[in-house]
Amino acid sequence: MPKKIIADKVTKIFPTPRGQLTAVEDFSLEVEDGEFVCIVGPSGCGKSTFLRIVAGLIPATSGNIRIVLDPDSEEGKPLNNIVFQEYAIFPWKTVKDNVAFGLEMRNVPKEERYEISLDWIRRVGLTGFEDCYPHELSGGMKQRVSIARAFANDPEVLLMDEPLAALDAQTRAIMQEELVRIWESDQKTVIYITHSIEESLLLGDRIVLMTARPGRKKDSFQVPFDRPRNLSLTSTPEFAKLSYTIWESLQVEVQRTLLVGSQSPDECV
Ligand SMILES: Nc1ncnc2c1ncn2[C@@H]1O[C@H](COP(=O)(O)OP(=O)(O)OP(=O)(O)O)[C@@H](O)[C@H]1O
Numbered sequence: 001m002p003k004k005i006i007a008d009k010v011t012k013i014f015p016t017p018r019g020q021l022t023a024v025e026d027f028s029l030e031v032e033d034g035e036f037v038c039i040v041g042p043s044g045c046g047k048s049t050f051l052r053i054v055a056g057l058i059p060a061t062s063g064n065i066r067i068v069l070d071p072d073s074e075e076g077k078p079l080n081n082i083v084f085q086e087y088a089i090f091p092w093k094t095v096k097d098n099v100a101f102g103l104e105m106r107n108v109p110k111e112e113r114y115e116i117s118l119d120w121i122r123r124v125g126l127t128g129f130e131d132c133y134p135h136e137l138s139g140g141m142k143q144r145v146s147i148a149r150a151f152a153n154d155p156e157v158l159l160m161d162e163p164l165a166a167l168d169a170q171t172r173a174i175m176q177e178e179l180v181r182i183w184e185s186d187q188k189t190v191i192y193i194t195h196s197i198e199e200s201l202l203l204g205d206r207i208v209l210m211t212a213r214p215g216r217k218k219d220s221f222q223v224p225f226d227r228p229r230n231l232s233l234t235s236t237p238e239f240a241k242l243s244y245t246i247w248e249s250l251q252v253e254v255q256r257t258l259l260v261g262s263q264s265p266d267e268c269v
């Protein structure tokens, strides 16, 4: 498979009032076209920073990011779309208009954008709520709107930063299964950040572990489970075994994060 995202030795140093803080260091990642890569790492290790650099929201201090364009991509197609942890949807727009927002920005004609929007609303199970406003929806429903919006916009790559973290455990389980289903029917190239090893094993083709800050690449695990997947996978012995192997590698980093001083700028550590 051709490469779709190439991140080469990305480093990010933030100047802070208490000195420089290296959030990400020499982090390289190559994602294939249509691959779903999960990044897992301890809190504060630089995952969101890396994703924001890939999205072009902030510059890297050094290193490069390249997103390889689809050769038959239509003009104006967005390079990436990011789904944040908090549901970043417009409170003054209906579900239908929120999902169609990216298409509207690209001047897709009204009829066509509503057709796409309604199709995605159906795929995330929100049919009947097209004309509702966000305040009329539950947290899980709002998150489905932001996921539908990201897919509807058909970006070259999808970047997701803990999109399910704000949900309760049951809603989250249902949404994980929905995400698996959506992704399996529309294989986008995805970088997905999560704290949950189980979630990454259920969703991902590959899991990349980051070290405690400054975030470097620690390990990479290929996820061997067949697709289509559903939640029943999580109760198999193979799942439990791989989950524990990954946890063994991650826990050292989590412990390092909890050490006094690990959250301070570089000079203070
Ligand atoms: N704009 C900023 N200015 C200064 N420091 C920042 C800035 N953004 C992030 N940081 C620091 O960079 C480090 C990495 O932050 P980041 O948000 O990328 O971590 P994370 O891995 O996403 O953590 P979490 O899992 O808790 O979301 C942290 O120490 C944070 O304090």
Ligand SMILES: [Mg+2]
Pocket (backbone or CB within 6 Å): 047, 048, 049, 161
């Ligand atoms: Mg984060």
